[in-house]
Amino acid sequence: MLNQSKRAAELRSLLNQAAHAYYVLDAPTMENTVYDCLYRELLNLEQNDSSLLSPDSPTQRVGGSPAERFTSVKHRIGLLSLDNAFNYDDLKAWNQRLLRALNLPLGSPLEVVSELKIDGNALALSYRQGVIERAATRGDGQQGEEITANVCTISSIPLRLQIDQPPDWVEVRGEAFIPDAAFTAINAEREARGEALFANPRNACAGTLRQLDPKVVSARRLDFFAYTLHLPSSQRLASQWEALNWLERAGFRVNPNRALCPDLMSINSFSVQWEQKRHVLPYATDGVVAKLNSLALQDKAGCTQKSPRWAIALKFPAQEVPSRLLRIAVQVGRTGVITPVAEFEPVNLAGTNVSRATLHNANRLAELDLHINDTVVVRKAGEIIPEVVTVLAKLRPPNAEIACLPNSCPECGSLLVRGKNEAATRCVNNSCPAILRGALIHWVSKSALDVDGLGIKLIEQLVYQGLAHSVADLYRLNSTLLSGLEHIGKRSAINLIKALEKSKQQPWHRQLYGLGIHHIGEVNAKVLAAEFPSIEELQTAAITDPERILNLRGIGSEISEDLRQWLKNPNNQRLLNELKSVGLTLRVTDKEKINDLNHSISNGPLLSKTFAITGTLPSLSRSAAKELIQAAGGKVSSSINKTTNYLVAGKEAGKKLSKAKNLGITVLDEASLQDLLNKPHSINEHPDL
Ligand code: IVH
Numbered sequence: 204m205l206n207q208s209k210r211a212a213e214l215r216s217l218l219n220q221a222a223h224a225y226y227v228l229d230a231p232t233m234e235n236t237v238y239d240c241l242y243r244e245l246l247n248l249e250q251n252d253s254s255l256l257s258p259d260s261p262t263q264r265v266g267g268s269p270a271e272r273f274t275s276v277k278h279r280i281g282l283l284s285l286d287n288a289f290n291y292d293d294l295k296a297w298n299q300r301l302l303r304a305l306n307l308p309l310g311s312p313l314e315v316v317s318e319l320k321i322d323g324n325a326l327a328l329s330y331r332q333g334v335i336e337r338a339a340t341r342g343d344g345q346q347g348e349e350i351t352a353n354v355c356t357i358s359s360i361p362l363r364l365q366i367d368q369p370p371d372w373v374e375v376r377g378e379a380f381i382p383d384a385a386f387t388a389i390n391a392e393r394e395a396r397g398e399a400l401f402a403n404p405r406n407a408c409a410g411t412l413r414q415l416d417p418k419v420v421s422a423r424r425l426d427f428f429a430y431t432l433h434l435p436s437s438q439r440l441a442s443q444w445e446a447l448n449w450l451e452r453a454g455f456r457v458n459p460n461r462a463l464c465p466d467l468m469s470i471n472s473f474s475v476q477w478e479q480k481r482h483v484l485p486y487a488t489d490g491v492v493a494k495l496n497s498l499a500l501q502d503k504a505g506c507t508q509k510s511p512r513w514a515i516a517l518k519f520p521a522q523e524v525p526s527r528l529l530r531i532a533v534q535v536g537r538t539g540v541i542t543p544v545a546e547f548e549p550v551n552l553a554g555t556n557v558s559r560a561t562l563h564n565a566n567r568l569a570e571l572d573l574h575i576n577d578t579v580v581v582r583k584a585g586e587i588i589p590e591v592v593t594v595l596a597k598l599r600p601p602n603a604e605i606a607c608l609p610n611s612c613p614e615c616g617s618l619l620v621r622g623k624n625e626a627a628t629r630c631v632n633n634s635c636p637a638i639l640r641g642a643l644i645h646w647v648s649k650s651a652l653d654v655d656g657l658g659i660k661l662i663e664q665l666v667y668q669g670l671a672h673s674v675a676d677l678y679r680l681n682s683t684l685l686s687g688l689e690h691i692g693k694r695s696a697i698n699l700i701k702a703l704e705k706s707k708q709q710p711w712h713r714q715l716y717g718l719g720i721h722h723i724g725e726v727n728a729k730v731l732a733a734e735f736p737s738i739e740e741l742q743t744a745a746i747t748d749p750e751r752i753l754n755l756r757g758i759g760s761e762i763s764e765d766l767r768q769w770l771k772n773p774n775n776q777r778l779l780n781e782l783k784s785v786g787l788t789l790r791v792t793d794k795e796k797i798n799d800l801n802h803s804i805s806n807g808p809l810l811s812k813t814f815a816i817t818g819t820l821p822s823l824s825r826s827a828a829k830e831l832i833q834a835a836g837g838k839v840s841s842s843i844n845k846t847t848n849y850l851v852a853g854k855e856a857g858k859k860l861s862k863a864k865n866l867g868i869t870v871l872d873e874a875s876l877q878d879l880l881n882k883p884h885s886i887n888e889h890p891d892l
Contacts (some may be wrong), residue, residue, distance in 0.1 A: 537641020
């Protein structure tokens, strides 16, 4: 109980500070979504225990107090705010409250206008005899600041209504905003002048509207969407839909993305659709506003103290919310780098449940000064992995324990190491299962050896059952061993062995990339493989002629040093030997050579020669032999006839061999085929050709 009253007091103070920064200082310190969540937490505490209510609670206030630079004016009709809905259930609850207020049976249809919720600043515009008379900010909803001169610089606001015989008075409400492009330009200029940057377009807009010099406002390219119309009662329209059309006719910009919705489902799908598409709009939106279409029914439903019953803001899923930090976990990457991961109470972020977020590295962890049970703000924008952006240290419970990285690797227990001037902390135990798992995942990945059918689950089993101590061990597996594991049937096991076998033919640069040497990504691997056609040549250069590596495109001293260290390491030398012994070439293959040749010699060396293959060749699979022949311009046929030039024959050759002999066709073993492929010009010297 004591805890709860303390928490409520802390929340009150934090939220009041945030509101002051937002409304009065024009310098927000907290994302709206974070504010909303904490506000709801406070509201909940107060609702469960009314003794926690206090007059200074932000829940007891309608809006922020107006700043004092401008004249304060009373609104003709108060500017209310909107209740929020965050999901379909909230939307249903709103609909039920509304039906009750209208005395209608549950389930009765209600027509609703769905509009985009523009993330800007509300304005109230008064027109007298069709001419703009006054423009004011929302202020606290009852009183705002008079900013007519500034508003008159916004070109999408008509100074005179474009209608014949305008009503005596007209009140128009809408949202002033700064389009994204203008916002970027404003901040770029401010940066160039060394001025503080605006946090977001809404904040820039609020700051601009309160500029004392209208010329500054005019230069900031503000814009305005009108969404509410008040007319004298004798001239009232029947619906919100008509009001929007009226506003358009009168010369206002009305957001074109609006829909008449017959039911809740269609409001929801309008919202889902815009949640996905909103980033293509040139201005910020943060949800959808659903409004009862009939103005007569709006009147009947009425308002609560703070908001109309006839409207609701359906907010897009938050991309930034608070949560409570439970513990720090760590992930060990394939290079041994340790990534701290924050585990927190599950929250809904951008529509998905999230309970873990990256903390990047030990520096970031220290910078945030995280403590267990801290209230942290987590963010997930677009496809990006969730991250902890900040900690609300004010809400820290007493005696909270500081959160730090462990001293030892959670996977193998060995002591973690952090190099001087390095942000990364590493596990340097080469046989750490996490590092091995990462190395295997990398080796079989699409851009490396591209082995089909070897997923993370299977790799984990191979590591934890001691079946793979290195990537070379993958080539020692057999289908019987594999089919004893979980999640893999006999057929998949056979296919996997085939895929592994096939992977031995991958080009040298992919094998080099697959080794996962620090800094040797796909591009560097290609550059190195082009210069050094085999691992031996690369090793020799690294020891005797490092300059040669250094001079290569994109390879600086750091990369070349990493490479040298890697090649020097006895464990890695052992790995390279093992890879060779299981059949990896670690060099430019014949196929690559022939491919290269194909680039330089447009006619392949085996052009227009037809081959057939029979029996088992000592090292090449049939399909590999076929690819090699084809890469050199030859054709491979499945049968033999007079037009066949060569038969490549291995062990247990069948009928094709005797047929070839009968037809006088030249029979090659694998070595002779390799000879043909390696010395293409000898083809011309061959007596049979
Ligand atoms: S209707 C009484 N429609 O959202 C309700 N408001 O969070 C009047 N807003 O204060 C508001 N787009 O500043 C309405 N299409 C829209 C809106 C919109 C943005 C703002 C407005 C309001 C706030 C409520």
